[in-house]
Every structure is written in C-alpha cells, then in structure tokens.
Amino acid sequence: xxxxxxxxxxxxxxxxxxxxxxxxxxxxxxxxxxxxxxxxxxxxxxxxxxxxxxxxxxxxxxxxxxxxxxxxxxxxxxxxxxxxxxxxxxxxxxxxxxxxxxxxxxxxxxxxxxxxxxxxxxxxxxxxxxxxxxxxxxxxxxx
Amino acid sequence: xxxxxxxxxxxxxxxxxxxxxxxxxxxxxxxxxxxxxxxxxxxxxxxxxxxxxxxxxxxxxxxxxxxxxxxxxxxxxxxxxxxxxxxxxxxxxxxxxxxxxxxxxxxxxxxxxxxxxxxxxxxxxxxxxxxxxxxxxxxxxxx
DNA sequence: TGTAATGATTATAGAGACACAACTACTTTC
DNA sequence: GAAAGTAGTTGTGTCTCTATAATCATTACA
Numbered sequence: 001x002x003x004x005x006x007x008x009x010x011x012x013x014x015x016x017x018x019x020x021x022x023x024x025x026x027x028x029x030x031x032x033x034x035x036x037x038x039x040x041x042x043x044x045x046x047x048x049x050x051x052x053x054x055x056x057x058x059x060x061x062x063x064x065x066x067x068x069x070x071x072x073x074x075x076x077x078x079x080x081x082x083x084x085x086x087x088x089x090x091x092x093x094x095x096x097x098x099x100x101x102x103x104x105x106x107x108x109x110x111x112x113x114x115x116x117x118x119x120x121x122x123x124x125x126x127x128x129x130x131x132x133x134x135x136x137x138x139x140x141x142x143x
Numbered sequence: 144x145x146x147x148x149x150x151x152x153x154x155x156x157x158x159x160x161x162x163x164x165x166x167x168x169x170x171x172x173x174x175x176x177x178x179x180x181x182x183x184x185x186x187x188x189x190x191x192x193x194x195x196x197x198x199x200x201x202x203x204x205x206x207x208x209x210x211x212x213x214x215x216x217x218x219x220x221x222x223x224x225x226x227x228x229x230x231x232x233x234x235x236x237x238x239x240x241x242x243x244x245x246x247x248x249x250x251x252x253x254x255x256x257x258x259x260x261x262x263x264x265x266x267x268x269x270x271x272x273x274x275x276x277x278x279x280x281x282x283x284x285x286x
Numbered sequence: 287t288g289t290a291a292t293g294a295t296t297a298t299a300g301a302g303a304c305a306c307a308a309c310t311a312c313t314t315t316c
Numbered sequence: 317g318a319a320a321g322t323a324g325t326t327g328t329g330t331c332t333c334t335a336t337a338a339t340c341a342t343t344a345c346a
Contacts, residue, residue: 009267013269013274019278019281020167021260023284025167057323067303069323071303074303093312093322117157123156123284126283128155131156133277134163135158135159137269137276138159184331184333186333201293202292202294213296213297236343238292
C-alpha cells in the first residue's frame with residue numbers, strides 16, 4: 001500500500017513538473033527565435049550543438065539526435081552546404097566519416113547557445129537565494 | 144555599470160536555465176510518447192489541452208496556440224473528424240463559433256495530461272524538502 | 287443603407303521532419 | 317578469400333506545419 005505522505009509528495013512533484021514544463025516549453029520557448037536568428041531550422045541547430053564539443057561519426061551523431069542514418073546524412077549535407085561543418089576521414093575506419101564544425105560553424109553554435117541559455121528575466125529577477133536553491137536541486141537532478 | 148555579485152548571479156541563473164532546459168526538453172521530453180499514445184500529432188494534443196478547460200472561439204484558440212486562423216481551422220477540423228471536439232453556435236455573435244470537447248475529447252485530453260504531467264522518477268526520488276523548494280520557487284515564477 | 291471590419295473557412299503551396307528500401311564501400315569473421 | 321556485417325549515402329514518399337490570398341457570413345459604423 002502507501003505510506004501517508006507519499007500522496008502529498010507526488011502531488012507536489014506533479015505540480016513542479018507541470019510548472020517547469022510550462023516555463024521551459026511554453027512561456028520561454030526559444031526554438032523559433034534561434035531558428036530565425038540563425039536562418040535555419042531547429043533540427044539543424046540541434047545538430048550544431050551536438051557536433052560543437054568535438055568531431056563525431058555520423059553514427060554517433062545519429063544516436064545522440066535519435067535520428068536514423070539517412071536523415072542524419074541529410075542534416076549533415078545541409079550543414080556542409082552552409083559551410084558550417086565538414087566531413088573528414090576517420091583515422092582508423094575508412095567506412096566511417098567524422099563530422100566537425102568549421103570556424104563559421106563554431107561561431108553559429110556559439111550564437112545559438114547564447115540565445116538558448118540566457119536566463120529569462122523573471123528567473124533573473126528572483127532573490128539570489130531562490131536562484132541558488134534552484135541551482136542546488138537542478139544540479140542534483142542532472143547529477 | 145554593474146554591482147559586484149550580479150555576474151555570479153547571472154552565471155548561476157544561466158546554469159539553472161540550461162539545466163532546466165536539459166531536463167525538460169532533452170532528458171524527459173514526452174512529446175513523442177503522448178503523440179504515439181493518442182495517435183495524433185503533438186499540435187493536436189496542444190489544442191486539446193487548450194480547449195479542455197472550456198469552450199473557446201476559434202479566434203481565442205488561435206491566439207493561445209500562436210497559430211493563424213486557417214491553421215486553427217485545420218486543427219479543429221481534424222479534432223472534429225476524430226470525434227474529439229465539436230463546433231457550437233456562439234450565443235451572441237453568429238459569425239463566431241465555439242469549440243468544445245466531446246466526452247471522448249475530454250477523455251483524450253485527460254490521457255494526454257496524465258502522460259505529460261507525471262513527474263519523472265529522478266524528480267520523485269528527491270528528498271521531500273528539495274521538491275518543496277522547487278515548488279516554492281517555481282510557483283513564484285509562474286506568478 | 288451602404289461600407290468597413292470581423293470571424294471563420296477554403297484553396298494553394300512551400301518547407302520541414304522523418305521513415306523505408308536499396309545501394310556502395312569498406313571491414314570483420316570463419 | 318568468400319560471406320556476413322557495418323558506415324554512410326541515395327532515392328522515394330508521407331505526414332506535418334504553416335503562410336498567403338481569396339471568399340463567405342455576419343456585425344458594426346458612418
């Protein structure tokens with residue numbers, strides 16, 4: 001059965017989860033903003049961000065984007081056409097190719113990250129201890 | 144200029160915002176899950192949820208979905224075709240129509256809400272005081 | 287009362303996001 | 317070294333999203 005109290009915690013957690021979704025997905029959703037700013041669709045921006053940390057094989061990129069290989073090829077083709085990424089030979093396996101960002105691609109990724117990670121005003125307006133409380137718990141969740 | 148300390152707060156807030164986005168948009172994104180469960184695209188589910196609280200004119204629905212009128216008509220047509228919504232005459236303005244959910248539509252909306260609002264395990268696993276801290280701050284943000 | 291404004295719809299079209307099958311080029315395995 | 321497996325690509329097609337323009341019905345205004 002259930003200990004008393006679990007219900008209340010579940011209720012609170014549900015409210016929290018719903019609230020977080022409203023904040024992130026509805027109220028401060030910046031997908032369109034980034035896409036407009038960089039002149040490309042959001043899926044391309046997602047790819048840029050995954051490639052940014054360092055070269056990947058297409059296979060790895062596909063996994064991290066939950067996309068199948070053909071679609072991954074399409075995305076990378078587009079980034080290459082825009083001069084943001086390039087394919088380089090894999091040092092060991094010649095079947096494989098590594099994708100990495102060009103200097104221009106890195107700049108684009110940085111712009112995207114800048115837009116996506118700037119905290120919204122209402123978050124910044126909170127008293128510092130509230131922000132720190134969030135930081136503590138969110139870090140724990142990301143653990 | 145800037146008082147000392149603002150930088151640190153900005154940095155913390157940025158980390159928090161980025162973390163929240165990772166949690167909500169990447170790690171526990173349930174768009175696909177709901178869409179699969181209800182057999183309709185996520186935009187239909189968004190519409191269902193907006194209509195659920197009570198009848199709306201198409202205009203109001205369009206505004207709340209940030210969609211233009213023609214697309215709103217398409218969405219409502221689809222919901223009607225699925226038997227989830229119906230158009231009823233506006234009591235005052237005969238140009239206008241109200242959209243409301245059928246019993247089946249309400250059931251579908253409930254299923255969607257159930258899937259979307261169940262908190263993820265890692266959130267539920269937090270100590271109660273952490274969940275309550277989140278609740279307090281998130282409620283403040285939602286104003 | 288005629289003209290303008292408003293709510294909704296229809297028609298059309300383009301862009302984006304994927305999925306599936308078939309194919310090429312390599313690599314591994316027996 | 318032949319068969320099987322793996323990485324990536326190409327080709328095709330479907331569904332979704334969304335914008336624009338034109339149209340119809342109703343209401344408000346002058």
